[in-house]
Amino acid sequence: MTAADLLHPEIETLDPAALRRLQETRFAAQWAYLGSSSALYRERLGAALAAPMDLDRIAALPLTEKETIRLTQERRPPYGEHVACAETEIVRLHRTSGMTGRALVMAQTAADAATTAAVGARAMRSAGLRPDDRVVHCLNYCLWTGGVTDHLILEAAGATVIPFGVGNTRELIAAIRELGANAISCTPSYPALLEKLLAEEGGIAPRDLGLTLALFGGEPGLDNPSFRQRLEAVWGFRVRNANYGLSEVLSILGSQCETTEDLHFHAGDAVFAELLDPATGERLPIRAGTVGELVATHLGKRCQPLLRYRTRDILTVTGDGRCGCGRSAWRFRVTGRTDDMFNVRGVNVFPTAVRAVIAGLETLSTGHFRIALAGPGPYDRIELTVEAAAGSAESGWADAARTIETAIRRQIGAAARVRMVAAETLPRTAGKTNWIERSPSR
Numbered sequence: 001m002t003a004a005d006l007l008h009p010e011i012e013t014l015d016p017a018a019l020r021r022l023q024e025t026r027f028a029a030q031w032a033y034l035g036s037s038s039a040l041y042r043e044r045l046g047a048a049l050a051a052p053m054d055l056d057r058i059a060a061l062p063l064t065e066k067e068t069i070r071l072t073q074e075r076r077p078p079y080g081e082h083v084a085c086a087e088t089e090i091v092r093l094h095r096t097s098g099m100t101g102r103a104l105v106m107a108q109t110a111a112d113a114a115t116t117a118a119v120g121a122r123a124m125r126s127a128g129l130r131p132d133d134r135v136v137h138c139l140n141y142c143l144w145t146g147g148v149t150d151h152l153i154l155e156a157a158g159a160t161v162i163p164f165g166v167g168n169t170r171e172l173i174a175a176i177r178e179l180g181a182n183a184i185s186c187t188p189s190y191p192a193l194l195e196k197l198l199a200e201e202g203g204i205a206p207r208d209l210g211l212t213l214a215l216f217g218g219e220p221g222l223d224n225p226s227f228r229q230r231l232e233a234v235w236g237f238r239v240r241n242a243n244y245g246l247s248e249v250l251s252i253l254g255s256q257c258e259t260t261e262d263l264h265f266h267a268g269d270a271v272f273a274e275l276l277d278p279a280t281g282e283r284l285p286i287r288a289g290t291v292g293e294l295v296a297t298h299l300g301k302r303c304q305p306l307l308r309y310r311t312r313d314i315l316t317v318t319g320d321g322r323c324g325c326g327r328s329a330w331r332f333r334v335t336g337r338t339d340d341m342f343n344v345r346g347v348n349v350f351p352t353a354v355r356a357v358i359a360g361l362e363t364l365s366t367g368h369f370r371i372a373l374a375g376p377g378p379y380d381r382i383e384l385t386v387e388a389a390a391g392s393a394e395s396g397w398a399d400a401a402r403t404i405e406t407a408i409r410r411q412i413g414a415a416a417r418v419r420m421v422a423a424e425t426l427p428r429t430a431g432k433t434n435w436i437e438r439s440p441s442r
């Protein structure tokens, strides 16, 4: 790997001190812009906006919640009171699906769109996309950021992009073959859908489609090594987590590189990242081992700038210092959501961590489970219902339960009580499964 493989080596190889100087310079201008142009932050911060500010001292400023953005968009539709530019400057708007609450409208100026494309393209290049790749883009183009915005990101990475969207899988298979696509951009669950269709049609093995690179995003699952290995074995493509982002902040903030399976934070010149202790809200140093909620501050956003925006994503920092790929950006995994976090005798537990433990015990379980939480907590232990492996003898379940309890205590640091049930007992839901079942206090 040489610097020539990096899309923006002048940014991507900056040492932390130089990056911080660049961030401070950009933030000073952004702070002045908020003062002159953002009704939301003028109302929230008042006279404080008139005084100089820096990125250390913003730690004392209030956080911006997603709910605040929702409310300002209700009061001043469609963009909200945090819109800071004139209508004439806005070139594109997206709307979220609103699956977890009221939909949000995200809009961009031409300069915002250029930044989004540049940072995203950096991420795609890092994940392995090159100008001689022909990539078919299979995310939803209807309203959602993942469609046209990520399409433009793929173009900005220099690749040839085939716009496809979702649905029409039969046509997609024909298009991949006839147009010679060698890369696919989609959700991690999409290949399974294609496999099913190929099996029904008969004759074509997934490998025969000739895809060599898969750029995934939009859903969890890729941190499970057996899931990745199976996809690579069946399809013959390299699996890359290429697309971590939040449409309120930046469509793509993070992706893997070719030397680690963790994600690089690629957006240091556009977004200032803080990691906050989920229990105390204190800012934590970004270094290997830190676990905290990502809080994002735009450094140059014109349309809907955000200051200290709570993403509710919990990141675990896995690396700082220079990576083997030459990039200096820190590495991380997304290990939970603050919404799902619960406390067991002083330990913050995330369902994703429980899922990871159970997924690692494939001989004992199907991987499906539920966590029962009675009342608001904190709790004495994790009450778990786990599906036993298909075909396993019921006489072995007690031992399996003890093994899982021990693994949870060792890997998460919390006590658990496990009850095994037969495979296929727990309801399967479309889309994201809810692992937690809450009930009022007993």
Ligand SMILES: [Zn+2]
Residues within 6 Å of the ligand: 257, 258, 259, 260, 264, 323, 324, 325, 326, 327
């Ligand atoms: Zn790297």
